[in-house]
Amino acid sequence: MSEPAAPTLSELLRTFRIRAGLTQAALAERARLSEQAISVLERGTRSRPRADTIAALIQALALTPTEADQFRTVARGKLGTPRTAPRDAATDQVPTPWQLPPAAPDFTGRAAQLDAILAVLRDSSGDGAATVGLVTITGMGGIGKTTLAVQAAHKLAASYPDGHLYLNLRGYGPGVPVSPIDAQRHLLRSLGSDVSSIPDDVDEATALLRSQLAGKRVLLLLDNAADAAQVLPLLPGHAGSAAIITSRGSLANLHGARQILLDALSESESVDLLAGVIGPTRVAAEPDATRTLAAYSGCLPLAIRLVGGRLATRPTWPIQHFVELLQDEERRLDSLGSDEMGVRASIASSVQFLENSDRELDRQAAAALPWLAIPDGSDLTTAVAGALLQLPLRRADAIVERLVDLNLLESVAPDRYRFHDLIRAYGREVAEQRLSLTERDGALARVLQLYTEAAWVCHGFAHPTSPRLSLATVGGSALLPVFSGRDSVVRWLDAEQRNLMDRVRQARQSSLANSVLLAELPLALFSYHESRMRWQEMRELGAGAVTIAVQHDRPATAAWLQHDSAIPDAETGVNGAAIDSIRVALQMFSAIDDPFGQARCCSSLAYLLGLDGQIDDALAYGRMALALSRTIQDPTLEGVALTAVGVLYDRTGDFERADEAFAQGIGLAEQAKDTRATFRRCMNAAFAHAQVGRHSEAEDMAVRGLHVIEQAGDGSFLGEGQHMLAIIYAASGDLSRAAAHIDSGLQMARASHDGLREGRLYIELARINAARGEQDAAAQQLDLALTLLRNAPEVYLTDARQLLEKIRRNENDGYQFANYPL
DSSP states (O other): OOOOOOOOHHHHHHHHHHHTTOOHHHHHHHHTOOHHHHHHHHHTOOOOOOHHHHHHHHHHHTOOHHHHHHHHHHHHHHHOSOSSOOOOHHHHTSOOOBOOOOOOTTOOOOHHHHHHHHHHHHHTTSTTOOSOEEEEEEOSTTSSHHHHHHHHHHHTGGGOTTOEEEEEOOTTOSSSOOOHHHHHHHHHHHTTOOGGGSOSSHHHHHHHHHHHHTTOOOEEEEESOOOHHHHGGGSOSSBTBEEEEEESSOOTTSTTOEEEEOOOOOHHHHHHHHHHHHOHHHHHHOHHHHHHHHHHTTTOHHHHHHHHHHHHTOTTSOHHHHHHHHHOGGGOSSOOOSSHHHHHHHHHHHHHHHHTOSSHHHHHHHHHHHHHTSSOSSOEEHHHHHHHHTOOHHHHHHHHHHHHHTTSSEEEETTEEEOOHHHHHHHHHHHHHHSOHHHHHHHHHHHHHHHHHHHHHHHHHHOTTOGGGGGOOOOOOSOSOOOOSHHHHHHHHHHHHHHHHHHHHHHHTSGGGGOTHHHHHHHHTHHHHHHHTOHHHHHHHHTTHHHHHHHTTOHHHHHHHHHHTTHHHHHTTOHHHHHHHHHHHHHHHHHTTOHHHHHHHHHHHHHHHHHTTOHHHHHHHHHHHHHHHHHTTOHHHHHHHHHHHHHHHHHHTOHHHHHHHHHHHHHHHHHTTOHHHHHHHHHHHHHHHHHTTOHHHHHHHHHHHHHHHHHTTOGGGHHHHHHHHHHHHHHTTOHHHHHHHHHHHHHHHHHTTOHHHHHHHHHHHHHHHHHTTOHHHHHHHHHHHHHHTTTSOHHHHHHHHHHHHHHHTTOOOOOOOOSSOO
């Protein structure tokens, strides 16, 4: 008798899983794998699992040594030599991205093109692949490029278990195309990179993206590309991952890609597609009318879906009735055909239905379309729609939902909508025909006013006594959500950040280029930019804002904007430029006799000059800030000034005056019950003491600050407090205790997704380990830090690189902490 056949990997996996009493989902969670990865292994679809995947499954299933050997042997029969080194634990903790839009349930035709895509990209996913799999899908707008790409991507899901990324590159509008660096940021964030670790340089970001993709099987769907130059920095560099790129233009110069050119559907495919939308019974009842309708639709998928969607919501309409509407030239903007004009006519027929309706809501929806198409941006919120239409939120919501009913808008999330690019192009053409330039720019101005209103709300939550609030001119619109606190409005601004930047850029190319809104918006966004450390956006929005404020006779606004222009430089280590900007701001505040602004500038100069080593000048400005703040009796500003001079007194050896200044500053924060200010001032005092060797006093201050923030239940600063204690103990020679606080700080930084703090903690841990003689561990920690801090201020990167060079030269000078604050 023949011996029984050896079990396959899928059979073994299923047997061991069932024995363990685990579902696929439970096993995936225990092994830190995706549920889809378990599914494809059990189905036998994936025949080349990685070595680290096998190891994770052995551990999760608690196999005996004999069972583990059997499992590895069967796996190695197909696995061979591992293709890549196992990923570290940190990588496995990153959620696997699954970003594909849903596949169209009524997908029709394109069989040859779909087979061609699958043949290329399935072959490129295995270990034997020599090159990155690339497919381009090109053709006119509305031809179905994205629908085909999404359909293919879903069919390829099992071949790319490490994730699927989707990004609309907006190559053909509306608005400017997504820049390569912005696209890289999106992809890297999706792969788990913290925003602070992503470099601004395209080449560096390209290298980081390809490093993240190396050894993985990830499918990228890059939609609506402008050209090959936009796409190249986004492509994987290692076989295993693949990309599908769609574009209206030719991508023939994208070497190595399989080129797919889409044409219109055939008549039979068009009929089948319409049957999928409205049902085969209605199509079979009127075959001639259906074929005529397909012809009038130019056999374009977008046009067929639009008219089919309209028929689907009107089950009593004969198809012939809709054909007669299209035949009436007075009710069409253009004849339907196979070019872009055909899509315009198809859209127009849906809009005209609304215009001719007996329902007021329908007529309002038709009139709203050109207004809603005005602003750039990837999507449209109900609040923005209300601003554009000058309508209450509830009515605006009803209108956009009615447009969704007719497939003139897509609902992508609650209160968030998206135009197809061709429908928006149609809407803009109508806007240009029916609305004056003043009306169109006025609509865009109302959107910017809405963003300014949200920004002032954010600023009010963060700084309720700020003098900036008196400069607000934008009132309440009743369109924004009711924000419960600072965090909720920050999240709203996060969601709108990309749209906001697109619409500001659009305004700068319009008659709004010198609008005072382009000065007030960056002023209002100060708190948001500060909280999110969005220095690049702060710099871009502030460019030219001072000049606009001066032109509109807003001297106080101009002075604050001048002060704020220094912040991106200061935060990125360009101290000289920051000092120059603050000096100009001080002159501007002095010219309008604004003592608060003068005091704030003096405090900023005390801080910056102190960092620059100009202690005498820094102390002079600190005393000036203190005198001004006391004159105007502002306790918050006085506390800031007291902290600044306290730091400087410590550095000059005047410890008695330093302690007095710190005590007064902390006392003012405690009187105001401002726990964050109390914590911050304690930490500043602790760091100043540690810098001059006052370790006991530093420890007392750090412990006091941590106690305050813990009592308040605010965990956002705990990592910083642990970092400070580590510095103090390391400086005093207790390296083991210092390392323990670093470990606690790292846990807190990871829990709060604070990549900047995590990177800086790794630098501190490297200093500690270097001082202990553990050079290899220190070098590894510095490599981790440099990855996390690639987009951080240069001062941190320089510090890490210099320490790494010392380690490589085997130089050990003992523990020395960096001479810059936390």
